[in-house]
Amino acid sequence: MHTNLHNPDSGFSSLLQASALFCERDERVLFSGLDLTVSAGELVQIKGSNGSGKTTLLRILCGLNEDYEGDILWKGESLSEERENFLSSMIYIGHRVGVNRILTPRENLRWSASLHAPIDDNRIVAALGRLGLRAYEDIPCRNLSAGQTQRVALSRLLISPACLWILDEPFTTLDVHGVKHLESLLSEHVNAGGAVILTTHHALNVSCQWRALDLDSRRAAA
Amino acid sequence: MNKPLSDGAGSDISTWQAFCATLKRDLVIAFKRKNDLLNPIMFFLIVVSLFPLGISPDPVELSKVSAGVVWVSALLASMLSLDNLYRADYEDGSLEQLLLSPQPLYFLVLAKNIAHWLISGLPVVVLSPLLAYMLYLPSEAYWTLVLTLMIGTPVLSLFGSIGVALTVGLGSRGLILAVIVLPLSTPVLIIGAKAVTDVMFGLPVGSHFALLGAILALALTMAPLASAAALRISVN
Numbered sequence: 001m002h003t004n005l006h007n008p009d010s011g012f013s014s015l016l017q018a019s020a021l022f023c024e025r026d027e028r029v030l031f032s033g034l035d036l037t038v039s040a041g042e043l044v045q046i047k048g049s050n051g052s053g054k055t056t057l058l059r060i061l062c063g064l065n066e067d068y069e070g071d072i073l074w075k076g077e078s079l080s081e082e083r084e085n086f087l088s089s090m091i092y093i094g095h096r097v098g099v100n101r102i103l104t105p106r107e108n109l110r111w112s113a114s115l116h117a118p119i120d121d122n123r124i125v126a127a128l129g130r131l132g133l134r135a136y137e138d139i140p141c142r143n144l145s146a147g148q149t150q151r152v153a154l155s156r157l158l159i160s161p162a163c164l165w166i167l168d169e170p171f172t173t174l175d176v177h178g179v180k181h182l183e184s185l186l187s188e189h190v191n192a193g194g195a196v197i198l199t200t201h202h203a204l205n206v207s208c209q210w211r212a213l214d215l216d217s218r219r220a221a222a
Numbered sequence: 223m224n225k226p227l228s229d230g231a232g233s234d235i236s237t238w239q240a241f242c243a244t245l246k247r248d249l250v251i252a253f254k255r256k257n258d259l260l261n262p263i264m265f266f267l268i269v270v271s272l273f274p275l276g277i278s279p280d281p282v283e284l285s286k287v288s289a290g291v292v293w294v295s296a297l298l299a300s301m302l303s304l305d306n307l308y309r310a311d312y313e314d315g316s317l318e319q320l321l322l323s324p325q326p327l328y329f330l331v332l333a334k335n336i337a338h339w340l341i342s343g344l345p346v347v348v349l350s351p352l353l354a355y356m357l358y359l360p361s362e363a364y365w366t367l368v369l370t371l372m373i374g375t376p377v378l379s380l381f382g383s384i385g386v387a388l389t390v391g392l393g394s395r396g397l398i399l400a401v402i403v404l405p406l407s408t409p410v411l412i413i414g415a416k417a418v419t420d421v422m423f424g425l426p427v428g429s430h431f432a433l434l435g436a437i438l439a440l441a442l443t444m445a446p447l448a449s450a451a452a453l454r455i456s457v458n
Contacts (some may be wrong), residue, residue: 033248039403065458088324096315100247102254107247114243115323115330117236 048215
């Protein structure tokens, strides 16, 4: 386990800062007064039982869900004003992973990349190869397994210049090797000065600075 | 992993590239799923060819209704294929990726709408003279029919997109899409069909074209914004 080495004096290191978040769904309070700061060079794992609001929290943080109260700051500025900057430095992979079943992995990645900044085909092939999809570049995604589809989505992390990764249950369909691989990708990214927010029920084994936020224990304390 | 950690914003060039990539992607998907490509055009052909059987094969009778029949069928063919616009993207999560792009959503939605028109609208425009011939439309009205469809069908795609964007998150949509889209589309249908019948009676049609053009300009500038806002609500 790593201790929290976060240094509050490092000025601009805080990327995403949420304060006093309140969210209600179907007349049930998911969380209230939630504060969360994510800085460059750290991984934050959101924990909680099913239905505790993990996915909702991630969707609020990445700007997909706007049914909340509270403030979210990106590098110290309001998220709504910095939206374009925020979106070009953030990548989100939800549990609907955003991979079209008719297109091939190569075509899927080419489109995903173009939404941010188009990239060279060689990098797409390299990214797919790194996630164990060599020789699957031109097979329609409907012929791939769930785990392979997940890997296509995760390849986006390698071709994206984003510094903040927001991942919803990225380990679910991966096999043992896939899990190890993703953990090393996460460590690499965080150690290179990136930041990660993710939800998972899996016991993380990463070699970088990380901490957990437990939505259940917050609710019990409230 | 030596990659730059950028926080730059999108430029005009990357917006243009994202626009082209989205347009190309939707066209590739349509070409890979032949149904998307064939359904609207087959539907259009079938509906139009049923009218002579249902009404009368008499040239005089048919030529009176021909403009309306072609226009109504074009509208229905466009509506039939509307669901493809965002449905699959909503289900597989691509829509979330689209919404989280730093590029202006207006252009991305516009690209998807243009793709929809190229797949469902343009073939209708191209085939319309053939069907007009089948329905004994007087030959002097052919060009008017083609031109009104050329201006009108993009409007159907653009307005239809708003309806689909609003309903894409609903489990069972049923008729609600038609209830939203039809009131927006009927002015185009009325003006388009009227222009063709007026030409048959030798009346001037400039004002009809002016109106259609104005509606198209309105749809091009405003409809993608409305669709984008509706998509944000649906994905929320």
